[in-house]
Amino acid sequence: MSRSVLLEGPGRRRVVKGEVPEPGPGEVLVRVAAAGICGSDREMYEGGRPEPYRTFPIVPGHEWSGTIEETGPGVDPSLTGRPTVGEGFVNCQVCDRCRAGDTNLCGAGYDEIGFTRPGAFADHLIVPARLLHPLPAGTDLRAAVLLEPAAVAAAAVLRAAPVPGERVGVVGAGTLGLLTIQLLAASSPAELVVSDPRAGREAVARAGGATAYFHPDRLGATDLDVVVETAGARDSAAAAARQVRRGGRLVLTGIPGVVSEMLSPSMIVERQLMVTSVFGAPSAAWTHAVRMFTSGLLDLGPLVTHELPLEAYSDAVALLGQGGEGVGKIILRP
Incomplete structure (x- = not known):
């Protein structure tokens, strides 16, 4: 079984259980290690995110790290067991903006993990393999959750x-x-x-x-x-x-x-x-951030100040809203 936070509408959430999802062609199944909460997640929860940039019901969570647990057809099976992060914008790869490298401005329309398709406030996450940025063995996945911001x-x-x-x-x-x-x-x-x-x-x-x-x-x-x-x-x-x-x-x-x-x-x-x-991050910016992190030039771990269980999703959103001197990055740990 796999748990996930289902946000049915503004302020209406529950933890649901279901079968572990199966990756389709070109996809991988990721076991989520940590998922971060940011202002966009609070905006979703409170109903302030503009309609073109959200879907209900939705499993939120666009900042995440985890381990590749299973690969779908057409994906290199050697990726299984690798720690990873991944881009959120699911782009078409063929429009003018994608071909120019602006994958975050895809002309096919806005489509992002955690906002229009199931996200990482869950035990498991399905991700197109082409969006992955695999990390070295032994990577601190608690710190790696900050690679999206x-x-x-x-x-x-x-x-x-x-x-x-x-x-x-x-x-x-x-x-x-x-x-x-x-x-x-x-x-x-x-x-x-x-x-x-x-x-x-x-x-x-x-x-x-x-x-x-x-x-x-x-x-x-x-x-x-x-x-x-x-x-x-x-x-x-x-x-x-x-x-x-x-x-x-x-x-x-x-x-x-x-x-x-x-x-x-x-x-x-x-x-x-x-x-x-900037609006989000194109693939080139992801590559830059990941390289700086894996080479030791980005120290991400100290920015995490709070870790809560998946069931405390609404508490995490409230904590983010309260802010304060001691509130930095809040993460959920499935």
Whole structure:
């Protein structure tokens, strides 16, 4: 038997039991080791996720790590027993965007594990084998669960294209921000400035490579070469833009929700800012994040602060909503 969390609609969830699913052609069966919870999962639970980006009923869970337990027809059977993570966007591979490498922007429409097809808040997960990123034997799967947000951070940093010796910044010291800090630190910046209202995140940010840390109300450096915004708060994009030098680069990753914020076009044009953004992560960003993790350049384990059983799904969502200084990455352990 296999357990899974079934979210039947906003706030309506139950743990169900059923037969272990069978992988079809081109698929694998993964035994889930850990599954992370993020703001998108809370959005699903509370009913705030836009209809084109969710399906009910659904087994949530898009951040996961596990072990390949069985391979379907057409999949290399030697993968059985390998630790792995995997991409969430199930892309068509043939549209213009996929062929250009933007697999997260597939023209066939949005289709993502944990949002439109069964996810990892379960004992077992079915995944197309082509989306897997197998990991070395003995990999810490508790830490590897953060490779999904690390891939998003990698997508942002690849767009930022930091050059050694540049002055860089990160707005937001949540999970995504802390991962972005580590990735930017690997580019050997002259300075790495971080802003976040939570003073308790400073030690972790500095351990990841931050050289300065300040509250958003205290405007710090205003002439940074590149700033990555990760907070997704009401005014965080505008705050990030104010920190970028004239002619500098701004990368937006956060989605502030239904309330629009003002990022002045005049500020962008008059200062000739190069503004770009990321939505999820393409395959290239996943490869970058996985390589940095397996080579020891990404330290993911310390970002996990809470581990709960599968049955405590709603408690984990509530804990995420409460936030606080001591709440980092929350994971469910089947």
